[in-house]
Amino acid sequence: MASFPRTIQTRCISTSYKPRRDCRAACRRILESRHNMAASMRQQLASRPCSSTAARFSSSSSSRVLAAPRCHTPAAARRQQQLLQPLFTPLQQQQQQPRRQQLLVVYAAAPDSAASQPAGEDAESCDPNIPAVDQDFDLLGAEVKRLQEALGDQLKGCSIYLIGMMGTGKSTTGKMLANTLKYAFFDTDSVIELAHPGESVADIFKKYGEDYFRNCESQVLKELAPYKNLVVATGGGAVSRPKNWSYMHNGIVAWLQGAPELLARRVVAEGIEKRPLLFGDGVSEDEAYSISLQKLQQLLEDRTKYYENADVFIDLRGYGKDEQSGAPTAVVLHRLMQAVHEKINQTEAERESRRQFTIDRAGEVPSLKVQPSPHPAQPAAEE
Numbered sequence: 001m002a003s004f005p006r007t008i009q010t011r012c013i014s015t016s017y018k019p020r021r022d023c024r025a026a027c028r029r030i031l032e033s034r035h036n037m038a039a040s041m042r043q044q045l046a047s048r049p050c051s052s053t054a055a056r057f058s059s060s061s062s063s064r065v066l067a068a069p070r071c072h073t074p075a076a077a078r079r080q081q082q083l084l085q086p087l088f089t090p091l092q093q094q095q096q097q098p099r100r101q102q103l104l105v106v107y108a109a110a111p112d113s114a115a116s117q118p119a120g121e122d123a124e125s126c127d128p129n130i131p132a133v134d135q136d137f138d139l140l141g142a143e144v145k146r147l148q149e150a151l152g153d154q155l156k157g158c159s160i161y162l163i164g165m166m167g168t169g170k171s172t173t174g175k176m177l178a179n180t181l182k183y184a185f186f187d188t189d190s191v192i193e194l195a196h197p198g199e200s201v202a203d204i205f206k207k208y209g210e211d212y213f214r215n216c217e218s219q220v221l222k223e224l225a226p227y228k229n230l231v232v233a234t235g236g237g238a239v240s241r242p243k244n245w246s247y248m249h250n251g252i253v254a255w256l257q258g259a260p261e262l263l264a265r266r267v268v269a270e271g272i273e274k275r276p277l278l279f280g281d282g283v284s285e286d287e288a289y290s291i292s293l294q295k296l297q298q299l300l301e302d303r304t305k306y307y308e309n310a311d312v313f314i315d316l317r318g319y320g321k322d323e324q325s326g327a328p329t330a331v332v333l334h335r336l337m338q339a340v341h342e343k344i345n346q347t348e349a350e351r352e353s354r355r356q357f358t359i360d361r362a363g364e365v366p367s368l369k370v371q372p373s374p375h376p377a378q379p380a381a382e383e
């Protein structure tokens with residue numbers, strides 16, 4: 001029998017597995033009225049052993065509190081619900097009010113839950129091939145919050161540029177990232193459209209040609225480059241002009257990487273009229289997928305050498321039920337923040353090692369050399 005860890009989370013729910021947002025309002029209401037009861041349960045839980053089958057139940061005239069270990073996966077939550085159902089049923093019969101307003105479930109999270117794998121029974125139902133954060137929305141939320149704080153300190157206003165093929169979600173993820181970091185968000189396609197009232201990107205391509213569009217794109221990037229605190233979603237083809245890199249390298253460049261099959265599904269779902277590079281006139285809905293797939297494959301092949309100049313790489317693959325649709329936006333956001341965080345750590349470590357200089361005084365002054373010390377892990381080859 002495992003003892004309850006020190007970190008305790010309190011949530012309202014039925015025992016079903018739900019993203020926190022779904023039950024936040026109800027949770028707040030219940031927490032307000034059941035605060036004292038929860039506090040005493042937390043105390044008890046912190047000091048007593050328990051397992052997921054040994055949920056604790058306590059009641060008073062005004063409150064019912066059920067304490068159970070927190071589930072890390074949908075499957076574990078379902079199993080727990082089955083186990084706990086007998087406890088809920090008499091309560092529901094006894095009380096005329098909806099269950100959500102009467103029950104408070106106190107969950108114990110795993111210690112340092114952000115980093116750890118679910119333990120005990122939960123671990124069995126957790127797919128070991130899928131990262132724990134991809135399976136548990138609570139864990140994901142906690143991780144995003146942790147990274148939000150870390151990046152707030154680390155980035156110091158440094159802008160982030162998102163690159164990648166059309167349909168990778170640069171605009172969607174970019175907006176979320178900007179919200180999380182409290183940055184301003186720009187989408188170069190939208191800025192160009194704003195400068196051409198009443199005309200879409202597709203109209204601009206058609207009316208003025210691709211070269212004109214690319215000039216506009218470079219102009220927007222040039223104007224944004226001097227500013228800090230930005231998230232910029234670039235057009236899929238912006239990477240192919242070298243001077244655009246001189247603008248984007250004022251910030252951190254992140255490449256969202258998705259398989260052409262995934263992107264083709266998304267762009268077709270959005271409507272073929274929006275993608276001038278993929279669809280000419282007269283393409284039917286039936287052939288849209290195969291045409292876009294073929295073109296996306298070709299474009300990706302041509303552009304990979306540019307995209308590879310990015311500072312960080314974000315894999316859009318989804319697992320399990322997300323295999324077809326790609327990783328959900330919240331998961332992509334987390335991967336992006338994690339990659340930027342790691343990149344900054346790595347850059348700081350490299351910079352630190354470069355700060356060590358040696359002065360070779362073996363020769364006379366004219367041959368005196370100032371040079372970086374060899375990195376400890378890679379001693380310089382002997383001459």
Ligand SMILES: Nc1ncnc2c1ncn2[C@@H]1O[C@H](COP(=O)(O)OP(=O)(O)OP(=O)(O)O)[C@@H](O)[C@H]1O
Nearest residue numbers: 165166167168169170171172236266270327328329
């Ligand atoms: N993680 C995701 N899961 C499922 N659908 C997504 C995800 N991210 C984006 N999408 C959908 O894919 C489509 C393209 O997204 P979005 O416009 O953000 O891509 P983009 O990279 O900015 O494209 P473009 O380069 O053409 O502007 C939209 O319909 C969006 O809702």
Ligand SMILES: O=C(O)C1=C[C@@H](O)[C@@H](O)[C@H](O)C1
Nearest residue numbers: 166189201235236237276277
């Ligand atoms: O991949 C591309 O070249 C493009 C992507 C879109 O964002 C738009 O910038 C435009 O449709 C071209």
